[in-house]
Structures are given as C-alpha cells and as structure tokens.
Amino acid sequence: MxxxxxxxxxxxxxxxxxxxxxxxxxxxxxxxxxxxxxxxxxxxxxxxxxxxxxxxxxLPQSVTDILNFALKLEFLESAFYTQGLAAKSLVPTGGDTTAITTMSTQEKAHVVFLQTTLGSSAILQTTQGTNGTYDFTAGGLFSTVFTNYDTFLAVANGFEDTGVRAYKGQVPGLIGNQTVLTAALSIHSVEARHAATIRQLRSLRPAGPATIKPWITGANDTGNANLFNNYVGEDNVIQDNITITSLNALNGTVAVNAATEAFDEPLTLAQVLSLVTPFGVK
Amino acid sequence: MEKTNTQTNHLNSDDSGGQKTGMERRTFFKYAGAGAAILGLVGSSCKKSAGNSPVNKNTVDLGSGDTGILNYAYALEQLEAAFYTQVIAAPYTGITAAETAILTDIRDHEIAHRAFYKAALGSGALAALVADFSQINFADRTNVLDAAKGFEDLGVAAYNGIAYLIQDAVNLTIVAKIVSVEARHSAAIRNILTTGTASPFSTFADATVIQPSALNNVANPYNGLEVSRLPSQVLPTVNQYITVNLTATKLP
Known part of the structure; x- marks a missing residue:
C-alpha cells in the first residue's frame, strides 16, 4: 500500500x-x-x-440513492459468496475455490468502497433480509443453493449477470459525475469478469448447461427457468435505432446470436429490486 | 495463411477483414513476443506509459465531444476486429475446439461493435484504419492469447476511463453495453490461459487489472475496482498496431 x-x-x-x-x-x-x-x-x-x-x-441525493442501491446488491453478493465458501463440501477445491474466493474478496471490497464513498449516508447491512440474514433459497426456489454446487453456480450466474445489468441501468443517472461514474463502471466491468467466469465454471460441470458461454446469448441462456426474468430484454438486437443483424459481417450480416452477445442490456432499478426481493433485499 | 500475409486491406471492409502483415517471416519472428511485452507493460502499470515515437506515420485526430469519443471506440474495435479475424483465419498451432469457439465468438462480437460504430457515426466516422500486427506471431498460442488479453484489458480500461466525458445518455449506455462484453472477453481469455496450469481460474480479475482487494488493504479507496485509462495513456499502444498515428488533442 x-x-x-x-x-x-x-x-x-x-x-x-x-x-x-x-x-x-x-x-x-x-x-x-x-x-x-x-x-x-x-x-x-x-x-x-x-x-x-x-x-x-x-453527493446529490440522486447519486446517494444509486450508490445505496449498488451497496444493497454488493451486500447480497458478498454474503452469498461468504456463505457458499463456508458451506461444507460445496465449492470444489482447485480452480473453483480460487475463482469463488476471488469473487468473494472483490465483492467485500466493493462493499467497503461504497460505504466509504457514502460515509454516513450508507445504509446498514442489518436493514437487509431478516436482521441482515438473507434467504438464498429465494423462498425455496433454489432450495439446494448451499448443498448442491450446480445450484450455487446457477444462483451466482443470476447474481453476477444481474449485477452487470443493474450498474448499467444506473449509468445515465451519473452523467457529469466523473468520480462516481468512473467508479461505478470500474465495478461494473469487474462484475462482468465474474459473470463470464461463473459461466465458464458452469460449462465445465458434468451437470451444467451444455451450451452456456461466457457471454449472454439471447434471453435466458442459463438452463434454469427460475432465472427467466433476470434475462428479460437480453435478446435485443437493436442498438440506438440500428438493427445490428442488418449490418455487414465477414460472411453476410451479423448473426442473431452475435448481435445479442455483443451488447449486454441494462435493467431498471425497479426491475432489479423485484429480482432480488425474494432473497431479502429491501 | 500465405495469402493473408500479403494482403493490405482496410480494417473495416467487412467483406475482407484484411490487414497488413507484409513482413518477412524472419522479421515476424524477430518481433514475436515484443507485442505481448508492450501490452503487458500497459496492462500492469498505473503509470503513464512512455510514448513511442511514430516514424513516417500520418497523424489522424479523433476529434472532440461524443463524436470524438465514439471514434476512439471505433478505432479500438477496428483494431480488435482485425486482430481476431486474423487469429481465426490463421489459427495458432495446437488450437483446441473450445478455444476456436471462444475466439470465433469474440471475433464476431468485435465485428458487430465495429459495424455498429461505423453506422452510428455515419459521415462523422473515422477513416478505415489499417492494422499492422507484425509484432504478433499468430502461429504461437501464448503470443496470440497474451495479445488478445492485452487488447481486451486495454479496451475495458479505455472505455471505463473515457465514459465520464460522454454527454449523451444513449451514447453512454451503448458504451456501457459494450464494455461489459469486453470484460467478459478478457476474463474468458485469461481463463483459457490458465486452463491446464497449476493455478486455473487465478487471473480473470487479478491485480494487473483490478486494484488490490486484500481486505487488509481497505485504505485503498479503489479496492476491487478495475483500472481505467485516458486516451493519452491508451493511444501509444494502439498506435503500435496501426499504420497511422492517432491523436486525441481534444480529449484528455
């Protein structure tokens, strides 16, 4: 240091x-x-x-609100990985443990960063879930989240991709605030690295979704129907009024899969909150 | 491969995807590794990289405002698209099916990005750039993947570093939609590089791109955040791989 x-x-x-x-x-x-x-x-x-x-x-109130929203998500992710790593015989040793540990450490760092930036305006973790304890089964939807590694990875997949979408959705609200916008984007790309890696870990699992890639193909490509709403709109192929599939590529035009994979889509604050409320985010 | 090596085409002519690799094979090998070293330098240091002095190159300025920033992005995507086009056109020795699938996807994403910026910029678009990858040995797996890693990391840092100057919300969102995909690319390539090693999955978000995140280092306010770079820190690297000298006199 x-x-x-x-x-x-x-x-x-x-x-x-x-x-x-x-x-x-x-x-x-x-x-x-x-x-x-x-x-x-x-x-x-x-x-x-x-x-x-x-x-x-x-910090203007609107920026404080965005940062507290981000802090809620980081609290959630941080607690999720901490609990996952503590669960007996859940995360396999080797590359899986290396990856999940890195993510856990970085989510904790994001929490500290946001708390530091917010100062006394930061919400407390104890306001989340039940006195700070989450329900990572989301009311039983993911009942084996800490006993079955494939379920754990599926939930992680949803959290990370949704985190990327959540930060992206708040970016326009930070125009003109150099420090906070740059910081938000610098967390956003780390979440994207996590998301890609979780997806690669899943692709290597015998019981994992066979076709999953490090990037999001079309709408819900996670092989888990419970994550359907996390991927709403990811199949968009029109950017700034330009239809990507009509643009020239090497042979013919850009394929639909490439057009959806090449652009990650945002979610609104309300959309994200509805996705994480079942876990206890408030 | 021989055929490609003698082509000189515009980077963004979508039907060709060509580039300049007219160097003799000997020279090619002489420079092999240098590219990775240069990219590695940029990727691992927070200090401003020393500018390399361009020799006999025309200067092209990116311009100002959102148009200048989108042209900056367009230049980066042209470079990446040309790179992966060459990677897939002349795969390195020992490439696996999984690696081919990943690198082909990335190629197609970068081509989509390049085509998007060209269409969005319309008449304000930068002229097509011509790549010069003579520093990269496309036959060597490590050399290619290190270069890919360097380009992706550079792209993420560049987008993160310039976004604050974008005035238009639509443009800002587009850039955010693309930067996370570049970050996914970087992670995927880094995970390929550690596959089969003693430390798999150990570099996808390591200290070369992310501020140190050990919890005993909470004093660092940028803990766990990706590094960002300004055009003045990015262009010296970009200029090593194109035949013109890009400047950003109206950008930081």
Missing amino acids: NIFNILEEIEKADPDFRDRINPRRAAIKNITSFGSKVAVAALPFAMGTIFQKAYGQT
Missing part, C-alpha cells in the same frame, strides 16, 4: 480533488507525513475521512 500513489491516482481520476479539499490541504500534508510514522492500521480511518470530506458532503 502506498498512500502517495493513492493520492496521485485520485488526482488523476479527479483533477479537482485538491480543490475540493483545499481548506484542509495542510491536514492532508500532515496525514501523508504521519503515514510514514504511524501504524498502517490507522490509515483506513484517515482515508475514509478524506473521502467523506471530499465527496460525502457534496
């Missing part, structure tokens, strides 16, 4: 950063100098303070 690099990176992403914290510039200087003397454990608090001062007080 290098705090000087962090500040440099912040300035790169947000040229106004120094201006935002200008009155406390001396304080920043002090923090960077004590960073070399004081225990590293003190730094998270210090950085959180800087971020709240720089952004926390100036």
